[in-house]
Amino acid sequence: MRQSALFSNTLREAPSDAEAASHQFMLRGGFIRQLAAGIYSYLPLGLRVLHKIEHIIRQELEHAGAQELLMPALQPTELWKESGRYSVYGPELMRLKDRHNREFALGPTHEEVITSLVKNEINSYRKLPVTLFQIQTKFRDERRPRYGLLRGREFMMKDAYSFDASWEGLDRSYKAMYEAYVRIFQRCGLVVKAVEADAGAIGGEGGTHEFMALADIGEDTIATCNACAYAANLEKAHSGSSSERRVSAQHGTVQKIETPDVRTVEQLAQYLAISSQAVMKTLIYAADGKPIAVVVRGDHEVNEIKLQNHLGVETLELADAQTTKAATGAPIGFVGPVGLNIPVLVDFAVLQMEAGVCGGNEVDAHYTNVVPGRDFSVEQAGDFRNVTAGDPCPHCAEGELQLMKGIEVGHVFKLGTKYSEALGARYLDANGREQTFIMGCYGIGVSRILSAIVEQSHDGRGIIWPQAVAPYHVHVIPVSVKDEAQMRIAHELYGLLRSRGIEALLDDRDERAGVKFNDSDLMGIPVRIVVGKDAGNGQVEYVDRRSNEKQALLLDDAIARILANVEGA
Ligand code: ATP
Ligand code: MG
Numbered sequence: 001m002r003q004s005a006l007f008s009n010t011l012r013e014a015p016s017d018a019e020a021a022s023h024q025f026m027l028r029g030g031f032i033r034q035l036a037a038g039i040y041s042y043l044p045l046g047l048r049v050l051h052k053i054e055h056i057i058r059q060e061l062e063h064a065g066a067q068e069l070l071m072p073a074l075q076p077t078e079l080w081k082e083s084g085r086y087s088v089y090g091p092e093l094m095r096l097k098d099r100h101n102r103e104f105a106l107g108p109t110h111e112e113v114i115t116s117l118v119k120n121e122i123n124s125y126r127k128l129p130v131t132l133f134q135i136q137t138k139f140r141d142e143r144r145p146r147y148g149l150l151r152g153r154e155f156m157m158k159d160a161y162s163f164d165a166s167w168e169g170l171d172r173s174y175k176a177m178y179e180a181y182v183r184i185f186q187r188c189g190l191v192v193k194a195v196e197a198d199a200g201a202i203g204g205e206g207g208t209h210e211f212m213a214l215a216d217i218g219e220d221t222i223a224t225c226n227a228c229a230y231a232a233n234l235e236k237a238h239s240g241s242s243s244e245r246r247v248s249a250q251h252g253t254v255q256k257i258e259t260p261d262v263r264t265v266e267q268l269a270q271y272l273a274i275s276s277q278a279v280m281k282t283l284i285y286a287a288d289g290k291p292i293a294v295v296v297r298g299d300h301e302v303n304e305i306k307l308q309n310h311l312g313v314e315t316l317e318l319a320d321a322q323t324t325k326a327a328t329g330a331p332i333g334f335v336g337p338v339g340l341n342i343p344v345l346v347d348f349a350v351l352q353m354e355a356g357v358c359g360g361n362e363v364d365a366h367y368t369n370v371v372p373g374r375d376f377s378v379e380q381a382g383d384f385r386n387v388t389a390g391d392p393c394p395h396c397a398e399g400e401l402q403l404m405k406g407i408e409v410g411h412v413f414k415l416g417t418k419y420s421e422a423l424g425a426r427y428l429d430a431n432g433r434e435q436t437f438i439m440g441c442y443g444i445g446v447s448r449i450l451s452a453i454v455e456q457s458h459d460g461r462g463i464i465w466p467q468a469v470a471p472y473h474v475h476v477i478p479v480s481v482k483d484e485a486q487m488r489i490a491h492e493l494y495g496l497l498r499s500r501g502i503e504a505l506l507d508d509r510d511e512r513a514g515v516k517f518n519d520s521d522l523m524g525i526p527v528r529i530v531v532g533k534d535a536g537n538g539q540v541e542y543v544d545r546r547s548n549e550k551q552a553l554l555l556d557d558a559i560a561r562i563l564a565n566v567e568g569a
Helices: 021-028 044-063 077-083 111-121 167-187 265-272 304-311 321-328 418-422 446-456 484-499 513-523 533-537 555-568
Strands: 032-036 039-042 074-076 094-097 103-106 130-139 154-164 192-196 208-214 220-225 231-233 255-258 280-287 290-297 316-318 344-347 356-359 365-370 401-416 426-428 434-436 438-445 474-478 504-506 527-531 539-544 550-554
Touching (some): 021 446, 044 154, 044 446, 074 077, 077 103, 077 418, 111 418, 154 446, 167 192, 167 208, 167 401, 167 438, 192 220, 192 401, 208 446, 280 356, 290 321, 401 418, 401 446, 418 438, 484 533, 533 539, 539 555
Parallel strands (some): 290 344, 474 504, 474 527
Antiparallel strands (some): 032 039, 074 103, 130 154, 154 438, 208 401, 220 401, 255 365, 401 438, 539 550
16 A cells, blocks of 8 residues: 555544543544544554454354354344343443334344344254354443543444353353454454453353453453462452451450541541551442442442342442431441341451441441441351452462453353243254253454554554554655655565565655654554665665664565564464
8 A cells, every 4th residue: 555545644643532542542543533422433544453353353263163144233122122131231222213113222232133043043953053253333322432442332343142052062162262262362462361250140150251451441450360370350359368257255345436527437547546457337238229238348349249149139229328327327427237227248358357346327426346246247248349459369379369450352151041031042952842042142342452452552652563463564664755766666665565465555655754754653563664775775674663673684685574574473
């Protein structure tokens, strides 16, 4: 491609609302343009990267035995009512009506459509197992679209669905997808960690993994062990701490103390000159509308997903002031577990406290010397908190957990029979009996991968694409288009590269060298060949975008090195 004809402009600055480095550089480098919040056009450079990622995904999934199809984005909402997700999905589902006033949704995912399709196409165990995938635009009216392609409202997803006749079959299909994902992300040049994730009511243990690209901008927190392979999303991670109750010899009776206007754990710790670890923090939740109390150590955070799974409720929300007052007699900030008449859930770490300080269930009062099990019931104990850095690993004896941020680029999930049951999708087994399909679903955020790669691979000057997904393999830059020798060599090189299947971008614009180099840095093509003053002697400069290492080479040697670089990718 000749750059003078390329449909793309680099920008000196990114708009001020572009916070993430990947968002800024993809706008500035001329890869994407915003149409509306969370909705983007891919310019030719961006589309080339997207296509390369799609190509890697297709190759690996087909290698794993999956077949590609393409389903409609427009879905009748009756299907969503049948599966029960119409109301659960909420405002994220984009809904619209046709001219006959029939309601449709723009697909955010395709469990319903694929299940109804397979229900009609497969009626015998002989056609199982099967894994089907598509690469398609998805629509989700995200509450907070942001960071460019990281969280869009219209985005590109690869979604796959497996159908099996047995749970062991599902395990095999799941494993094949998991392993394909590992190869896909590796080929894309991403540093990814597979973590255990929360499966909610379905899925079971080991039933779902998320693939996290490690990056500080990531919205997910993951816990990993510094000694073994344990890794889990914070929503799921548990600590290896003891769940035993620690009972000590003697503690005096509970004392009520006055704590005027002391509402937060920090204020209380400061007021009493104690550590926040000595505080029992009590929060009131409305669980399916009914109040419950949960007690965690003062320095810990409640994990609402664990709490909700334990309670098995549909909705869980922090109680408002009125509900809190009605349930405890106290305003928010002065609630404690002593003497409550609602269910009290106690986190394991609280059982480890011999005694502590908690709210007095009246304004401006707290209790000290509160002993779990003596002063309040610990019958409903469990793991209800987020792990913290330094917690012991739940899987090995030596390790400690550490926390890091990740971008979820992929997700594999054992669905079981949730959708096949709801939609009545059955086949006949070898004995002629009806059985329900056992399903798995597998997503990859194809457009999100672009951003994740840039988050992991950039410097102050721009993007550094890994060779396997770069928009072009090599950027050929004659320093001066007015210099005949330079232009002759540049064109000769460009032609030679193309004849060998190397994708080259030739900067034939009449611009200053500085401008060309800055643009080239921004675009991030991994190899740059500068055709400058030594062109007449058949010499060019080979520049590695990542290391900025420069080397003067004869034309043939430069070509050999480029070929090796591209073949190695
Ligand atoms: P998130 O927690 O980030 O909202 P999700 O759990 O809703 O993700 P899935 O429903 O599992 O995501 O979708 C499959 C994949 O699609 C995700 O792993 C992610 O990579 C990608 N994805 C999801 N939502 C978006 C979005 N708004 N923009 C871009 N990619 C997305
Ligand atoms: Mg989401």
